Amino acid sequence: MAKSVTHHQQLTLSVSLRDDARFANFYDGPNAQVVQSLQQQWTVNGEPYLYLWGSAGVGCSHLLQAACHYAEGLGHQSVYLPLDELAQYSPEVLDGLDQLPLVALDNLQAVAGRSDWEEALFHLFNRIRDRQSHLLIAADAAPTRVGVALPDLSSRLSWGMVYQVEPLEQNDLVQAVLLRAHRRGLNVSEEVARFLVTRGPQDTQGLFDVLERLDQASLCAQRRLTIPFIKETLDW
Template sequence: MTQENMAIVEPQQQLTLSVAIRDDARFANYYAGPNEQVVHELQRQWTTHGEPFIFLWGANGVGCSHLLQAACHYAEGLGHQSVYLPLDELAEYSSAVLDSMEQLPLVALDNIQAVTGNPEWEEALFHLFNRIRDRQGHLLIAADNSPKSIGVNLPDLVSRLTWGMTYQVEPLEDEDKVQALLLRAKRRGLNMGDDVARFILTRGPRDMQGLFDLLDKLDQASLSAQRKLTIPFIKTELDW
């Protein structure tokens, strides 16, 4: 896991915030399924025909946070600096956290719904959008609902949220979830059969992040026990 440290200026004090970006949150281990167009547009953002502002929304667990962090890794790989800001973790701070962020080529704002309805944050977001546009920067936003349904009170901010492309990130069907588990296992160097992936899906969590967390747990358990990841081993380990 990589980290970026930012100095946040509060009245009469300065705080250092550590923002964690998952090292494994990359396009290479994201099974797109019905969201191939979303991944394509996020990568295309850096071409001359790409859209500099993209808004993603979807239910918890569909992968919006993964996509934003993957986009940051992708931009860094092209030589562009980026910053990932999970606003659900930053809402307790002053909106001054957004000051000067437009100086970076890519700003990724996750869980923006956590600060909507707050006049100070809405005003700060409005001005940040304008500054990013003036500098011809790139902006990614993710939320749990569409731009007009996340409780924004400032009309000008609503218009900014619909500047570019908006995509709903669709949940995966069960067969796609199996393929996503197999891809994640392969990327971890874990030998897992289709039957094992399907067994995990029938007994495990329904959301992908929950399934991936479970896979991580099983991977560690199999390494510790020096056992292959089989259905009998999973039954024993998880008491299923």
């Protein structure tokens, strides 16, 4: 039986944005149009509904949270809900969200195929449209392949702009590592960044996790981030 969600729990879940999940920390590479469309949501000709999809680690969650930060910076209240964390609860967690200017729902695949959640999402979609609010959805597959069974909801998922968030090629991954290191105040050379990309995970989130671990290790050891230090720390 699904757990019910109190109003207090709903508020707690709605403020779980990562502070570093901002557009300034996202190396867009082949995804520049996605970032532009997210930022243009608030212009006269902006698209109020966007659907993002991509494999794990490409940055869909980062982009949804960045869009929420961006909206808040413009004075628009927003809510970010990771559906994979909420799947154990009743879909009543969605109640009243249409009153907010921006609703961002992450990991749609976690509740796809569940009739109670699909019904609730369908009605939320309609209420958001009627209020002329904004909606962002992210998943690991395109709208037609995400596993939604309710035909009316499935059709609505393709109403707005649909973007595949593309994984970065190796050279772009190097630039993404350099950008993230700079934002963290780390002095990382291009040679070191390329070594990390060559030997480390091949997705941005995995590389950023490695970079965070190295940042902490270098602080503790009071050593610079060099290739020998990385080999020693990560046993590469």
